[in-house]
Amino acid sequence: MKRRKMLLAIVVSMFMMIGFLPGVAVADEHDPLPPNFGFIPNSGEASVSKVDLVNMEEVARYYTAERQDPDPIAWRTSRIAVDADGNAWVLNVGSDALGLTGAVVRIQADVEGLTTNEDPDNPCDFGDDQAVQVMDVGDPEEMPRAIAIDDDGYIWVGFYGSGRLVKYEYDGSDPDNPKLNDFGEWTDLGIGFYEMKFAPDGTLFISSRQSTSAVDRSGIAP
Numbered sequence: 603m604k605r606r607k608m609l610l611a612i613v614v615s616m617f618m619m620i621g622f623l624p625g626v627a628v629a630d631e632h633d634p635l636p637p638n639f640g641f642i643p644n645s646g647e648a649s650v651s652k653v654d655l656v657n658m659e660e661v662a663r664y665y666t667a668e669r670q671d672p673d674p675i676a677w678r679t680s681r682i683a684v685d686a687d688g689n690a691w692v693l694n695v696g697s698d699a700l701g702l703t704g705a706v707v708r709i710q711a712d713v714e715g716l717t718t719n720e721d722p723d724n725p726c727d728f729g730d731d732q733a734v735q736v737m738d739v740g741d742p743e744e745m746p747r748a749i750a751i752d753d754d755g756y757i758w759v760g761f762y763g764s765g766r767l768v769k770y771e772y773d774g775s776d777p778d779n780p781k782l783n784d785f786g787e788w789t790d791l792g793i794g795f796y797e798m799k800f801a802p803d804g805t806l807f808i809s810s811r812q813s814t815s816a817v818d819r820s821g822i823a824p
Contacts, residue, residue, distance in 0.1 A: 641690035641709060643682050648674035650682070650692050650709055651722060663722040664734045666692060666707040672700050679707070681797065683749045683757075687711060691757060693746050694736075698763055704746040706759065706782060708735040708772070735780040740764070748795040750806065756785060760795025760808060767791060767808075 638655045644663075652662040667677040678695040685691065688711035696702035710716070710733040718733040719726045728734075739746050740761050748760035757770040769786035793810035800806055 639688065639711065641682060641684065641692070643679045643692050645678055645680045646675045648677040648679045648694065649725065650679065650690060650707070652690075652709070660722040662719045663725045664709050664719060664731055665725050665728040666694055666705075666734070666736065668728050672697075672702065676700055676702065681747060681749050683751050685751045685755060686753075691749055691751065693749050693759070695745050695747050695762070696743075698743040698745060701742045703738050703742045704740055704744065704761075705736050705738050706746065706749065706757065706770075708737070708774075708780065709733055710735075732777070735774070735777070737780055737782045739768070739770070739782060740766070748798040748808065750798045750800050752800055752806075753804070757782065758798070758806065760798055762794050762796065762810075765789070765791060765794055767795070 636656075639661075640653045640655050642651045642653060643649075644651060648665065648667040650664045650666060651660045652664070653659070654661045665674075666679045667674055676697045678697065679692060680695055682690060682692040690709040690711070692707045692709065694702075694705040694707060696704040713733045716732040717726075718731050725731070739759055741764075743763050744761040744766070745763040746759045747762035748758075750758045752758065755772070757772060758767065759770060760767050767788045768784060770782040771785045773781040773783055791808075793808060795808060796810045798806055798808040
């Protein structure tokens with residue numbers, strides 16, 4: 603019994619000493635949570651809001667199109683996907699009535715060292731925010747309306763107007779001239795793309811006005 607009490611006293615003493623050792627941090631139940639951000643497209647404004655999901659507040663806003671004719675609402679900034687690094691990829695769908703060429707807009711998650719927006723009430727002028735990269739995709743009136751990113755980082759875009767599905771590879775080697783290089787294309791799926799998501803097993807599920815299909819990407823050659 604005496605030996606047990608002695609061991610218990612030693613353990614308690616060691617625990618108390620650790621709390622006072624320099625450089626040893628003891629976790630506090632009130633330590634702040636790590637940053638966690640989400641992105642929300644604002645269709646009528648042709649912009650994207652960056653939201654702090656820990657404190658539930660908008661912390662930045664990014665324009666995805668010009669603030670002039672056509673009106674920003676015509677771009678229908680809507681569908682969005684987020685890659686493994688937290689970068690947001692949003693579609694400027696465009697309008698068939700105006701013959702606009704749609705675009706994929708990349709919003710960089712890591713903005714350290716960039717000239718970028720830090721006030722959601724006063725976004726940078728379109729073209730001045732280094733966290734925003736706009737890349738045209740498709741032809742006029744094709745209307746990119748579905749976007750998904752696979753485990754390898756490829757960007758998949760489905761076009762509502764033409765029914766095409768295109769697999770892109772992002773090339774950001776020149777930040778001032780980013781590119782989306784075609785890595786594969788399918789034109790005979792017979793659907794008008796409206797939304798799509800990857801399942802955990804790599805199957806691409808697509809919804810459209812005409813049907814809902816499952817496309818196995820393993821059968822798609824690069």
